[in-house]
Amino acid sequence: MFDESVQQARLDRLLARHRDAVVAEHVRGCPTLVRRDQILVADQDVPAVEDRARRWLDSREDGPGVARMRLRAPARVDVCELSAHLNEDAPHRRLAVAPNHLVHGQPMWWTGPAGRPAPTAPLAPPRTARVRRPVTVAVLDTGLSPHPWYESADWYAAQRDEVSEVLDADLDYALDAQAGHGTFIAGVLLRHAPGVRVRAIRVIGGDGVGDELGVLRALARLAGRADVVNLSLGCHTYDDRPSPVVARAVAALGRRTVIVACAGNHASDRPFWPAALKHVIAVAALDGLERAWFSDYGWWVDACAPGVDVTSCFVSFDGPLPRVRGIDPDDFAGYASWSGTSFAAPAVAGAIAGLAAAEDLPATTAAERILDPAHRRTLPDLGVILMTSGS
Incomplete structure (x- = not known):
């Protein structure tokens, strides 16, 4: 059972940091967060939506694949109701319109369990691997910090300045809640597929928060440039339906x-x-061979992998917390352990990418082999079990 006061404190901190965010609860007990006075529209639907929403429209920002429309604040438009109305009101076909939902990295969520990384002893670097073809895995996350595991790789040098993580954005001398999330995920990925190239795109901040617009912009940049995409983030939507954009x-x-x-x-x-x-x-x-207590589950889940006390590379940072029984809980020297579905996902992405690289397979073929229920054990509501040597 979650402590409601702790959850409310987390929400208050998030809303204080993201002042344009509001809680939307279309169905009681099923909240989400959206950007106030913003809707996202698929580019081909912009003329139709602009015509229907003209009375509320303040400005429009076009971009690849999607436009962001800002509504006039004095109009006090409910962006969830407006999106639903526009999606259902098209005369010939459904329009693709959605509120700009906030997305969150997952080990932390304001309505669920939260976990912090813990310092750990140095880990052996990923083993070298021979590949038959180059495979690129895109990691849409908090970015990448330098680390001996990959800082000499050409793929990292090509993007180092662009994707550098921000570790203490609020300048409180403490590591932000999810700073290092992207670096940790890249490490998990490389432990399972050491021969792949990582393409990092920063879409969430060190607090673990971003929005759908950032994810959409990143996906548009990846067309034809990645074999596998890892998204250790997401959100609930206001109506529990997929965002059409x-x-x-x-x-x-x-x-x-x-x-x-x-x-x-x-x-x-x-x-x-x-x-x-x-x-x-x-x-x-997974926690062993059972569902980790915090993990989501359901008919829509395809696979499961270890997600408790996962170890990986991490940032170097010494925070302000005092030692407890001789242990400094926030003195990180480049390695950590962490729990969350965020860290199960790159284990699966890495297994797929590693097989594609080793056997010169299309990523889709590798995925079909890795996740073939006829040859692997499955669990109800958790999908195919993937227990890999890098976990």
Whole structure:
């Protein structure tokens, strides 16, 4: 059972940091967070939506695949109701309109369990691996910090300045709640597929929060440039249906790209997006051979992998907390352990990418082999079990 006062404190901190965020609760007990006075519209639907929403429209920002429309604040428009109305009111076909939902990295969620990383002893670097073809895995997350495991790799040098993580954005001398999340995930990925190239795109901050617009922009940049995409983030939607603009962006990547996403950390079967999309591999977390207590589950989950006390590379940072029984709980020297479906997802993404690279397979073929229920054990509401040597 979650401590409601702790959950409310987390929510208060999030809303204080993201002042344009509001809680939307279309169905009682099923909240989500959206950007106030913003809707997202698939580019081909912009003229129709602009015509229907003209009375509330303040400005429009176009971009690849999607436009963000800002509504006039004095109009006090409910962006969830407006999106639903526009989606259902098209005379000839459904429009793709959605509120700009906030997305969150998953080990932490304001309505569910929260976990912090813990320092650990140095780990052996990923073993070298021979590959028959280059495979690129895109990691949409908090970015990457330098680390001996990969800082000499050409793929890291090409993006180092662009994707550098922000570790203490609020300048409180403490590591932000999810700073290092992207670095940790890249390490998990490389432990399972040491020969792949990682393409990092920063879409969430060190507090673990971003929005669908950032994810959509990143997906548009990846067209034809990644074999596998790892999304250790997501959200619930106001109506528990998939965001139509995200669904279109995923479809636009084509059938040659495999998308892997974490199932979320709410101990719930409520669909978590984009993991619950049909063309996305949703990954739950295991604790041994059982569901981790925090992991989401349900008909929409495709696979599960270890997600408790996972170890990986991490940032270097010494926070202000005092030692407890001789142990400094926030003195990180480049390695950590962490729990969450965030860290089960890259184990699956890495297994797929590693097989594709080693056997010169399309990523989709590798995914079919890795997740073939005829040859692997499955668990109800958790999908195919993937126990890999890098876990």
